[in-house]
Each structure stands twice: as structure tokens, then as C-alpha cells.
Amino acid sequence: MNRRETLDGLRRSPKVDVCVLGGGINGLSVFRELALQGVDVLLVEKADYCSGASAALSRMVHGGLRYLENGEFGLVREALVERDRLLRNASHYVAPLPTTVPIFDTFSGLANGIVRFLGLTRRPSRRGAIAIKAGLGIYDFLTRKRALMPKHEFRSRRATLEKWPALSPAIRNSATYHDAWVSHPERLGIEVLRDGLSGGENARALNYATIEAADGGRYDLRDGLTGEAIALRPRLIVNATGGWIDIANGTLFAQAARPAPLVGGTKGSHLIIDNPALRDMLGGHMIYYENEDGRICILFPYLGKVLVGSTDIRVEDPGTVRCETDERDYILQSLAFVLPGIRIRPQEIVFQFSGVRPLPASKDSFTGRIPRDHFCTVLEGRDGGPPVLCMIGGKWTTFRSFGELSADMALDRLGLPRRIDTADRPLGGGRDYPEDGDGWVQALAASTGLPLARVEALFERYGTEADTVARFVAAGPDHALPHPGYSAREVLNLIRSEAVEHLDDLLLRRTTLAISGELSLAMADAALDLLATEKAWPPARKAEERSRFLTLMDDRHGVTEKTLSARNEHRSETCETTARSG
Numbered sequence: 001m002n003r004r005e006t007l008d009g010l011r012r013s014p015k016v017d018v019c020v021l022g023g024g025i026n027g028l029s030v031f032r033e034l035a036l037q038g039v040d041v042l043l044v045e046k047a048d049y050c051s052g053a054s055a056a057l058s059r060m061v062h063g064g065l066r067y068l069e070n071g072e073f074g075l076v077r078e079a080l081v082e083r084d085r086l087l088r089n090a091s092h093y094v095a096p097l098p099t100t101v102p103i104f105d106t107f108s109g110l111a112n113g114i115v116r117f118l119g120l121t122r123r124p125s126r127r128g129a130i131a132i133k134a135g136l137g138i139y140d141f142l143t144r145k146r147a148l149m150p151k152h153e154f155r156s157r158r159a160t161l162e163k164w165p166a167l168s169p170a171i172r173n174s175a176t177y178h179d180a181w182v183s184h185p186e187r188l189g190i191e192v193l194r195d196g197l198s199g200g201e202n203a204r205a206l207n208y209a210t211i212e213a214a215d216g217g218r219y220d221l222r223d224g225l226t227g228e229a230i231a232l233r234p235r236l237i238v239n240a241t242g243g244w245i246d247i248a249n250g251t252l253f254a255q256a257a258r259p260a261p262l263v264g265g266t267k268g269s270h271l272i273i274d275n276p277a278l279r280d281m282l283g284g285h286m287i288y289y290e291n292e293d294g295r296i297c298i299l300f301p302y303l304g305k306v307l308v309g310s311t312d313i314r315v316e317d318p319g320t321v322r323c324e325t326d327e328r329d330y331i332l333q334s335l336a337f338v339l340p341g342i343r344i345r346p347q348e349i350v351f352q353f354s355g356v357r358p359l360p361a362s363k364d365s366f367t368g369r370i371p372r373d374h375f376c377t378v379l380e381g382r383d384g385g386p387p388v389l390c391m392i393g394g395k396w397t398t399f400r401s402f403g404e405l406s407a408d409m410a411l412d413r414l415g416l417p418r419r420i421d422t423a424d425r426p427l428g429g430g431r432d433y434p435e436d437g438d439g440w441v442q443a444l445a446a447s448t449g450l451p452l453a454r455v456e457a458l459f460e461r462y463g464t465e466a467d468t469v470a471r472f473v474a475a476g477p478d479h480a481l482p483h484p485g486y487s488a489r490e491v492l493n494l495i496r497s498e499a500v501e502h503l504d505d506l507l508l509r510r511t512t513l514a515i516s517g518e519l520s521l522a523m524a525d526a527a528l529d530l531l532a533t534e535k536a537w538p539p540a541r542k543a544e545e546r547s548r549f550l551t552l553m554d555d556r557h558g559v560t561e562k563t564l565s566a567r568n569e570h571r572s573e574t575c576e577t578t579a580r581s582g
Contacts, residue, residue, distance in 0.1 A: 003499065006204045010221060010230050016042045018410055019219075019234035021248055023047075023207055024054040025189050026374075026394050027240030029403025032196035034410060035203035036420045042234070043193075043205035046224065048505045050189035052318070053242050055509060056355020057396045058270065058298055059307060061086055061094050062179035063142070064395065065288075066296055067372055068135050069127075075373045077142050079397045083180055084148050085423060086397070092429040092463025093188050096149055097181040097300065099286045102160070102338060103129045103173040127290065129154075129173050136177050149178035166281050166339050176285070183303065184461070185396065186509040190498055191428025191465075192399075208501050211237075212251055217385030219252075225501060236413055238406060239390045243318035243356035249379070252388055259379050262392055265356035269323035270309030271331055272302065272351040274517050278342055279306050291334040299335065303516040305350065308335055318356040322556050328352065350517025352558040360393050374402045376409055387413065429463020440464075448474040457485055461511075469493055482522035482568070483513065491527055495534050503528055503549040514557065520567035524549065 020031045023045025031043040045051075063080035064072070086094040105128035127135075136152040143149070153176050160174040161167060167174075182188065197203050208224035211232055220229040241248040243265040250258055279301050286300030299308045311327045332344055360371060374394035381387050389409060394402045400422060411418055426433070434440040437459065445455040448470045458466035458473075473489040480487055494500060494510045506527055513519040525546070532542040553559045 003206065006206055007223065007228075007230065009204065010042070010232065014231045015233040015235075016040050017234070017414055017416075018042070018236045018238060019044060019211060019232065020238045020240055021211065022240035022242060022244070022391075023049040023189075023193070023205070024052050024240065024242050025050060025185070025192070025396055025399040026054075026242065026391055026402055026406075027238070028189050028192040028196070029399045030238055030240055030391065030406040030410070031203070031205065031403075032192050032199075033403045033407030033422060035196035035199035036422065037407070037411060037416065037418055038199065038202055039411070039414070039416060040202045041196075041204075042232075043196075044209050044211055044221065045205075045207045046210045048207050048502065048509060049193060049499070050186040050509055051505075052244070053355040053358060054189055054396065055186050056268070056270070056353045057182075057185055058268070058310060059181050059183075059185065059300075059302060060097070060179060060286075060298065061182050061397050063139060063397075064372060065135055065139060065177075065179075068138055069131075070371065072371060072373055073138075075371075075395075075398075076139075078401055079395060080139070080142050082398050082401050084143070084146050085400065086182075087148060087180055089424065089426045090182075090188055090191075090428070090430040091433050093184050094180050094182050096178050097286050098176055098284065099179050099288050099300075100164070100174050100176045101132055101288050102167055102171045103127075103132055103175060104168075104171055104290075106130060106172060127294075129175075132175055136175055139177060152177035163283070164281065164285075164287075166341050167287075168338055168340055179286075181286070181300065181302075182396075184512060187461075188427065190510070191430075195425075195427060205499075207499055207505075210251070213253070213385070217381060217383040219385075234386050236386050236410055237388045238410060239388050240406070242358035242391075242394075243315075245358065245390055245392065247318075249388065249390070252385075253379075253382060261361045262377065262390055263358050264361040265315055265318055265358050267313045267315045267321050267354055267356055268310040269327045269331070269352065269354040270307055271323070271328060271349050272353075272515060272517060273306045273308060273344055273348050274350045275306060275342075275344060275348050278339075278344075279304070281339075281342075282306070287338065289334075289338045291330075292337055295334075297331070297334045297338075299338070303512055305517055312357075315356055321354045321356055323352040323354045323558065327354075328558075349558065351515050353515070353556070358393060374398065374405070376406050378409070378413075389413075429465040432464050434464070444470055450474055454487075458490070481526045482520055483518060485518075486511070486513075486523075488526075488530060491530050492534065495531055500531065503531060503545055504552055506531060507549070514553070514559070519559075519564065521561065521564035522568045524564060 017040040018034055020027050020043045023043055031041055034041040061083050063076045063083060067076050140151045155174045157172055160171060193205060210222050211219045212222060214220050219232045221232045222229050239245055239248050243263060245263045246261045282301050286298060289297055291297050308331055311330060315321055372395055375392055377390045377392060379388045391406050441455050441459050444467060445452045450470055455470055458469050462469050472493045478487045478489040498510055500506050507519060508514045528546055550561050
């Protein structure tokens with residue numbers, strides 16, 4: 001991921017077969033697919049990789065149970081196949097998640113579900129036991145040949161409340177089925193990118209860069225860090241910018257030739273809550289429940305905290321979305337509805353995030369009825385410019401198959417063959433994943449001399465790529481950081497090997513420090529010290545970066561400088577207690 005070499009190469013030779021716009025999970029996927037086929041492909045991302053909607057997903061890896069009532073059986077089947085592939089190919093980050101549905105009625109939603117399925121109504125309704133039983137039966141049927149996880153089961157009201165006594169006593173039944181969750185989606189995105197780059201010199205990628213239309217159907221690549229413009233001559237452009245597709249098309253086509261809107265995204269917001277009683281009460285399950293208005297919400301343990309969401313609100317500008325006060329109140333109200341005895345204090349909300357679902361353009365008044373499937377549309381170039389293949393829609397779970405579909409269309413346009421199938425190709429730290437994780441960790445600790453607990457943490461973070469990280473950490477002088485789980489050498493390795501250009505790249509996406517509520521101001525400053533030294537930033541540039549990061553944390557994630565500073569004191573007290581007990 002050498003930025004200087006990539007830019008130098010483009011200055012010497014501006015021609016590429018394909019330029020992929022957008023470094024979210026779908027853009028990374030089509031980049032990987034094309035790069036592994038030997039295509040000369042350049043990925044251009046205006047911010048950081050997986051910094052938009054791909055950083056704001058629900059962390060679910062699922063078929064989409066509720067999409068069945070929309071008649072999207074093909075999508076659910078495809079998503080379940082891709083879910084199971086991720087369980088095999090990315091087992092270091094993707095794991096089974098038992099999912100329990102509280103049921104409040106028996107027949108509710110049955111008739112309305114039928115007319116919704118037939119397209120005769122857009123009105124949401126509560127789903128009763130019979131409707132849920134039917135959906136789960138279809139779920140089991142679609143996965144019957146693979147059977148990686150148990151079939152669903154129903155519980156009586158009594159059995160449900162015995163297992164989850166905090167649930168609303170108004171429930172009638174519950175049902176449990178299995179889907180999956182992803183612990184580090186942004187890191188998995190980096191692994192998709194690195195797998196693409198492994199295709200050879202034909203594969204190049206840049207974050208913090210854009211392309212702009214120039215005269216005569218030509219384009220300029222603009223480096224977002226220096227402002228430099230470099231001529232670019234792609235044969236095909238893939239617009240994989242998700243909720244930004246129409247905005248990106250506005251920069252690719254002259255105003256008179258701009259296409260009609262292709263997407264109409266909706267916003268989903270989530271909260272991360274630090275409430276050990278709530279976390280423990282869940283017993284490792286996700287609670288997949290309906291709020292009083294029929295909106296589906298989720299609640300499950302995540303990195304020692306609890307993730308709860310989400311909303312579904314139309315948005316015009318995907319670049320300005322954040323979790324607003326009314327959304328936070330709605331999410332907390334939904335939590336109080338399903339768990340009436342649970343009270344969340346404001347300080348227990350340690351992080352919040354919001355992203356835009358890149359749904360097809362639709363005038364449907366009920367956002368839940370907008371199709372969740374994906375497809376591609378090709379816009380022919382103007383004034384001698386290249387065609388633009390637009391990737392529309394898509395769920396995080398289906399990123400591989402969507403990338404495959406888009407790449408095959410691109411290959412067909414270029415007249416090139418497919419050489420490699422990625423369906424069974426492991427990703428990053430999922431390669432050679434050991435059945436005996438403890439033995440693998442013990443062997444690596446013995447060979448590197450690192451403490452066993454340190455290697456265990458690296459294995460949890462990076463899977464089998466912990467081998468490379470551990471050897472880098474052990475290869476030079478190291479020192480502790482304010483967060484006991486990280487050291488300077490580990491952070492330095494991320495900066496050097498994973499295209500880190502800003503502090504938020506490091507703390508929000510290459511690590512889970514921010515989203516898990518584990519980030520303190522002291523840790524942020526320590527990471528900034530390492531980044532500034534590596535980049536040779538002068539004091540003014542370093543101060544600017546600190547201000548930029550703190551503003552972003554406050555504005556987008558509800559975490560103030562005062563909150564981060566308070567975590568300094570909490571972390572210090574914890575360390576002192578640990579030292580005394582040791």
C-alpha cells in the first residue's frame with residue numbers, strides 16, 4: 001500500500017483498464033475480483049477505506065429474515081449462502097449468533113403480511129407467531145443442504161421468561177434461530193483490499209483521492225492530501241460509492257448528460273451501551289424484536305458492550321448523517337419496550353454511529369418495503385469517455401457475490417476471461433485458521449518470546465495474521481501505551497502497512513478502540529504521537545489533526561473530549577487496582 005509508488009506509476013502511465021470509485025466493502029470486493037483476474041485496476045476512495053456505510057453496519061451477517069415478506073427470496077437465499085461462506089472464509093471475524101425473537105401475538109400480521117407480499121399495502125404491522133414460524137421454516141429450508149447451524153426452535157412464554165426474565169411479561173412465545181455477526185468489519189475490508197493487491201502490480205489503490213471529469217471525456221485523479229492532479233485514462237469506471245452514487249455521477253458526467261437519480265438511501269443509527277447487567281442478561285443471544293410501531297430493532301453483545309439499533313430514515317446528503325437526539329430517544333424507547341426493567345443512563349452510551357443504506361431510488365412511503373437486493377446499471381460514456389458501471393443497492397453480507405457480479409460485467413465489457421473464483425478463498429487472518437487456537441497461540445508465543453496473553457490478544461484481533469504482527473512487535477524496542485491491550489510496535493505496524501493517513505483511520509477503523517468505548521484521551525494522544533512521528537508532521541499539523549479527530553468524535557459519535565479525558569482517570573484507577581491486587 002505504498003502511496004508514493006502508486007502515484008509515481010500513474011504519472012508515468014495514466015492508462016488503466018478499470019477505475020473503481022469507492023472504497024467501501026462493495027468497491028473493495030469488485031476491486032479484489034478484478035485484480036485477481038489480472039485486470040489493470042485502480043481503486044480510488046475519497047476518504048478512508050470502509051469509512052462510510054461500511055463502518056456503520058449493524059454488525060449482523062445474515063440472510064435477512066424480514067425480507068421474506070417482501071418476496072425477496074432470491075436475495076435471502078444468496079445472503080444465506082454468503083453468510084455461510086464468511087463463516088468458513090473469515091472465521092477469525094465472523095461467528096454464529098443465536099438470535100431470539102420475542103413474540104407478542106399469535107395471528108397478528110398474518111393477513112397484512114399476505115397483502116404486503118402481494119404489494120397491496122405498504123403499511124407495517126406486528127408479526128405474530130404463525131408469520132414468524134413460517135419465515136423461520138423458509139430460513140431452515142434454504143440452508144437445509146449446508147446445515148452449518150441448528151434449526152430454529154420455539155419456546156413457551158414460561159420457558160422464555162425463565163431464560164430471559166427481563167423481557168416484557170406481555171410476550172406470548174419466543175423463537176430462536178441462528179445467523180452470524182462480524183466483530184471487525186472495517187478490518188475485514190482491509191483484508192479484502194490486501195487480497196486484491198496481492199494480484200500483482202496490476203492492482204493499485206488510493207484512499208483520500210478523487211477523480212474529476214476533464215475535457216474530451218478525460219479524467220483527472222486528484223490527491224486529497226496534496227491537491228496534485230494527475231491525468232487518468234480508464235477504459236471503464238465502476239461507480240461503487242453506495243449512497244454517493246448520484247453525487248459521484250455528477251462529477252463524471254457533464255450537467256446536461258447526468259442520469260436520473262439511481263439511489264435513495266435511508267439512515268440507520270446505532271448505540272453502543274456499556275451496561276454489564278444488560279450484556280449478561282442477553283446470555284450471548286441477539287434479541288431481534290419489533291418496536292411498538294412494527295419497526296425491527298436489534299440488541300446483542302458486542303466487544304464486551306451491547307449494540308442496539310436501528311432507525312430507518314430517508315436522507316438527502318449521505319455525508320452529513322449522524323445519530324440525532326430523536327433517533328437516540330427512539331432506540332432507547334424501543335429497548336424499554338422489550339426490556340421494561342432496564343434503564344440506560346446517558347453516560348452508559350459510550351459510542352453512537354450512523355450510516356446510509358444505499359437503496360435503489362424509490363418513492364415508497366414505507367422505507368421497509370424498498371428492495372434490499374443489488375444490481376448493476378451501465379451508463380454509456382459521453383464525449384468519448386468510458387462507460388460507467390453503477391453498483392446499486394447491496395447488503396454487507398453479500399459483498400463478495402455483488403463484487404463477483406459487477407466484475408463479471410466488467411470483464412465482459414473488456415473482453416477478458418475470469419481466472420479465479422473467490423467463493424472458497426479465505427480472507428486475511430482466516431487463512432489456515434487452526435482448529436486448535438490455543439496450541440497455535442502457544443507456539444507463536446514460544447517462537448516470538450511475547451507473553452502468552454499478548455499473543456492471545458493479537459490472535460483475537462488479526463486471526464492467523466497475528467503471526468506477522470507478533471514478529472514485527474518482537475523485532476524491535478517496544479513500549480506500553482495508555483491502553484494495556486496495545487503497544488507502540490503494534491500501532492506502528494498498522495500505520496506503516498495499512499495506509500493510515502489520519503488519526504481516525506487508526507482509532508475508528510484499524511482498531512476497535514473507539515467503537516468499544518475503550519478509547520481514552522491519553523491513548524488518542526499516544527497514537528497521535530506515533531502517527532505524527534512516522535509522518536514527520538510539524539507541531540502545527542499535529543495540533544490540527546488532534547482538533548480534527550476530537551471534532552469528529554463529538555459531532556459524529558457523541559463522544560466529547562471531556563468524556564475521553566474522564567476515561568483517562570478510569571483507566572488509571574483500573575491499572576492501580578490491578579497493580580495492588582497483583
